[in-house]
Amino acid sequence: MNTTSIAPCGVICDICLGFQRDKNKCVGCNHTGNKPYHCTVCSIKSCAEKKGNDKLLCYDCTKFPCRRIKNLDKRYISKYGESPIQNLEKIKEIGLDSFIIREKEKWKCSECGHLLCVHRAICLKCGSKNEYYPVYFQK
């Protein structure tokens, strides 16, 4: 996880299934190369790009949080228990570097040390449970 791992919307590429899987691996939002179709047509990404390099994270935008990012946030919270908007607010508060250190620690699998995947209930490497996955919240 590094400073280019955070998409403008606050989604963390390193913990995404597309980024972690071996087959058809995604290069990540801020890189050019193989990406899932819905990411190549992402309106949030293209909006951020239009605003230029100094606006690569959406919290800098005068429209933040816009309707698009609110919709994304709602979907992420209900499906995965994660809030990209909260990520951005945290980055604004503590800075990108500190945020990354925090998230690396948070998402580290307690069994094998690999990063957990936000889209899966278990660690992709060793199969231990991902405690942040919503199915475990409901217990």
Ligand SMILES: [Zn+2]
């Ligand atoms: Zn593991």
